[in-house]
Amino acid sequence: MNISFKYANRSNTSVLLKFDGIIDNQTLCLLVDAGEGTDVDSLINEDENEFLAGILLTHLHLDHYISLDENLRDNTRIYTSKENEKILNTVLSEANSNRTNSFNTHQIQSSVTPITDSITIGDALTITPVPAGHTPGATGFYIQFGSDGDTETILITGDFTRRTVAGYSGLPLHETDTLILTGATADSFQDSITSALDKALEHGVSGSPTLVTASGLNCVHFTYLLGHLLDRTSSPSQVNIVGQAAKLYDALGYAVPNVNSIQEYDAGNVVGESYITVSGPDIPNSGGAKLLFDEIRHDPNAGLIQLVSGDRGDIADSQCTINRYVTVNHPTMETVENTIELLNPEQAIITHQTGDNLERYRDQLPTAVWAPKDNQTYTFYKDGEWTPPHWINKETLRKYNSSTQPIKLPAVAPDTDSFRRMGVDLGGEGVLLNNVMMVSDTNSSDYKYSTASTPNPGV
Ligand SMILES: [Zn+2]
Ligand SMILES: [Zn+2]
Incomplete structure (x- = not known):
């Protein structure tokens, strides 16, 4: 068997994998994510019997x-986790209501094959989804195949964190031969999420009407953290998660203490002195967030807290903080470097x-790295061997091959429960508990969480 890859769009958020030699006279292709500008017709050559299986x-x-x-395309399946399947419909309808282009939700829905433990395609490739941190439901994939009695493994991380996210485990590490790794990194998540939570509590607990705006899945994550943090204060304040964000929260089956999920709402009744209200989108110039913001924008006592992915989107005319x-x-x-070391x-x-x-x-990672600046097709597995990029010299390869793995990792084991949410671990989610004023002021003797158990930041 030969396996090759090719970047599938400009931002390289999508990659096409081609598996040659597992089906007679055909090349089975898998597209990893469908980002902006991805066009399979320009990537797959049907005359050469290439087809998109999934x-x-x-x-x-x-x-x-x-x-x-x-x-x-005909017979193309969308493989994903059950968690993603649960929220797909809501995400697509929300996107349709906010955008000019429209998703064919019915066609997408009927093409989805959710994988609970693992699935085999082309009689040869076993695909196992694993939680990947990043957002509630985010999924990495292990792809395995047999070769001369051995099992070979590819891990696709997708956007990932090793931190837990709203109860979902960070990316678990198993024995891996080849890694398809996102190069998107961020340095300041822990500081910024902690500051945002601290600010929301400071405002909300003091009785100021408080509105938090974020993208839908970030609303769910923030609400999860806020509800559990409120549990550690004596404040009677409640979190209202409203609109589309509430639909996501409900679809994933959350029941966080101190949280009210309100899908259909009357703007005047869900913001107020005893609530911290959470809703999307992140910039309150449209959608549910706008209706809610209109309730508080002229109240100098009120506060808006925005979780954004970049510095953009000014808000017109308001008197609130x-x-x-x-x-x-x-x-x-x-964390990326540490993950490579472990794998x-x-x-x-x-x-x-x-x-x-x-x-x-x-040059940054201690392994042979494929990072071509073009979108040619590169073969990285040939006749039963992993083949490194041609720009890696022999000396460097020898160095990598002699480096030892610090911990022997377990092989991939398909697990129906891998997306089951874990017990609450706010430190593990990235919250710097000592920096949250309302919480670190707690003198309660049955304070459940020692900061000593806070995991190594960022790992
Ligand atoms: Zn992402
Ligand atoms: Zn991304």
């Missing part, structure tokens, strides 16, 4: 699903970066 959908951020329906936090839940570069793969293919930011990975 799209592996890692998570429901637009830069990973925006071209989903355009790239469905506005605080904006850039919260992007990616791993730090240190010790033969090679890594970097996605989600372009130009110099992509190329710098060639």
